[in-house]
Amino acid sequence: MRRQVLFTLFCIGLFSWSAVSLRIVCTTTILGDVVGRIAGEENEQTVLLPFNADPHAFEPTPADLVAIARADVVFLNGAGLEAHLEPILKTSADFIVRLSDDLDLLYLDDVHHEHDHAEPDPHVWFDPTYVMRWTDRIADTLADRDPDHASAYQARAAVYRGELADLDRWIEEQVSRLPHEDRQLVTDHAVLGYFAARYGFEQIGTVFPGLSSLSEPSARGLAALEDAIAAIDLPAIFVGTTVNPSLAEQIAADTDTQIVPLYTGSLSEPGGPADSYLKMMHYDVTAIVEGLLGASP
Amino acid sequence: MGFVEWVAEPFRYPFMVRGLVAGMAVGSLCAVVGSFVVLRGMAFMGDAIAHSILPGLAGGVLTAGRGDRRALFGWALGTAIVIALGMGWISERGRVREDTAVGIIFAGMFALGIALISTVRGFAVDLVHFLFGNVLGVSSGDLVLIGAFGGAVLLLVLLFYKELVVVSFDPTLARTLRLPTSFYRYLLFILIAVTVVVSLQTVGVGLMLAMLIVPASTAFLLTQRLPSMMGIGAVLGILSGVIGLYLSFYWSIASGAAIVLVSIGFFFVALLLSPRRRVLG
């Protein structure tokens, strides 16, 4: 008798479990927002990184690993951003999608290292056309895993693609306000490569060398950066919210330059100025253009 | 480029000037205090304190936010002093060895910090980086800080030098002479903790650890008296800082790493040339 009761309960549980929609896990808050726009409200979505966390330095908790293990699909940025999480993900996750992996990636032109182990620049989200490609892949993946709702996913993806196209046009307009010779970027680390490539900017230097906020600067690098900033009379240095700004602040003070904060690796908290990908790009582009126009008197 | 130009070129950049001053200040302060650390066999204490302040930093971030470095520094310093007293207290009666006490505090506090952070998912796990400085990013305010705290530490070492030495060297004699042994032990731990936190905030963790241990250890190989060990250690710390920064300036090597490697270079030279007959154990 008891066995039958347990079996019945098990079947009910199984049924109700299968009635739940997809369990989706995303790594960054940016990813989470984009996936959320396509996946919609009815799916259970978890974002691993907290707000303002640095993706390069993230370490998952056991709760995160549980979420990964239970997930039907895990979306990663790819292109090396979550490289240090790969071993954990491979053992825990069933189905991983690295959204940036088959896109045209930029490689950092690094004079110090050989190109054998050249690392790709993972910050693809600064080019909305890449996010459009993400959208396609996300929609296809979700449709594949959850065919019942495939049309809904594709519909939402189409809407979002439209919004991304609008964003792209809007950025072109904003950027056109800057004369070409003013389109020079100095950031804390090399985040704006794709943005620079698409909209005609030049990354002339970074405070921290390379692609990661964990690298260590040399005095020569900083001296060269200060010289470059002084040479073009740059009005602003852009610093991400996820890094320690003190070194950039010293450079800015020494070169009489303004520090302009940008959202680079993470959205702001809900209610903040950059709590969705679209709002983040609006905020950042405005800040970049205003900053380079020398907004302060 | 002429030699004078070659020497003077880095000084065109204010960050280099500040970095050199900070490197020299940290190098000399850490060598003096580090002499006690090395002689008491507590070389890992720097690392232990750097990790043990994590709960304090968590508290600071929760109350003051990540941007306020002065507040974070205050929290870190306060936590470090509490830690120092804890280490002293645990090893007070001699039932627990000092290095064990340090290890226990380290493990416990670091775990507490991680626990605190993990329950409040709003901020980054790598929050310690928000306190740790970089020798190239030293502000004028940082220089004042290290001057004030460093000066205070050195003054106390000078005033209580012979008591600190006896308590470290022969605790039995200290007790027989009715010295307030506990007071001096606690004082020493506090001086070490303050040195660690101030150096950490100024030049970061890797450089602090090296400056605390390496110049003093190098000086130990070269001299037979403690005052000259401290003096030679300070000189080596300063030289490592200066040479390392020049290397970083002219050969693009990461500054912290360059300074550490120079100090290690000095150590190995001393190891080979040491007048002490016994080099190993």
Place this chain on the structure above:
Amino acid sequence: MTRKARSSRLRGRAHAIHLDDAPAVAVDRINVSLGGRPALTEVTFELDVGRQLAVVGPNGAGKTTLLRILAGLLTPSSGTVHVHGHGPCRHICIAYVPQKSAIDWRFPVTVHDVVMMGRLQRIGPIRRPGAADRRVVLDALDAVDLTDLARRQIEELSGGQQQRMFLARALAQEADLILLDEPLAGLDVHSRTDVLDLIGSLRERNVSVIVALHDLGIAATSFDEVLLLRGRMIGHGAAHEVFTEENLREAYGSCLHLAEGESGSFVIHDTACSGGDHGLR
């Protein structure tokens, strides 16, 4: 030559006034347990100023425990201890040289530095050693014949030289009571003679000396009084009165035999029997 009663409020710590007619040491029925087991039971004796006492007994008899109590490092659970009329903790004129020194011989200090440490409380905190202090140290080094080795790092000393250094430190401390735990252990015959001669010369300074020893022969010939101990006192007084066959058997079990010879009696230690060994302390 008598010492004036010391009444100075020394810079470091108030020093108890020696009572004029008090014995150097007065121990009355002290009991102490270590690790749950009784170490000393109802030990009672007195020692007059300027006298030299040898404390003998088998391993684990409580010799070290007794010395540590007299030094003020251990408190008996019952009974009283007075040095010059006051509890040991009120004095800074008691010098104690433990059996196995726990000091780090690689510490960068010279012989001169160690002897100067004895003067710590005479100098007081914050102040530096003055000319008078240096003179006292030089005199002490001269008294133990270590003047030539004053600038040597302590690791370079032989066993006998180490003991002489500690004696010099006791002299620099201006100790009125010197406690030595097995000062002759591990020394060759020549060094032993040196150390014993030095101890003997302390009579001129009217310093009281208590030495824990293994060697009954030396105890009998070189000291004014002996105290035979095995947890409890078996005998105290002149050697020939205390070292009776009965007492020795009680102290050492049946492993010691008193034999009559032409030049007097001597003690044979039979190492082939097991004896009542309480184990090393």
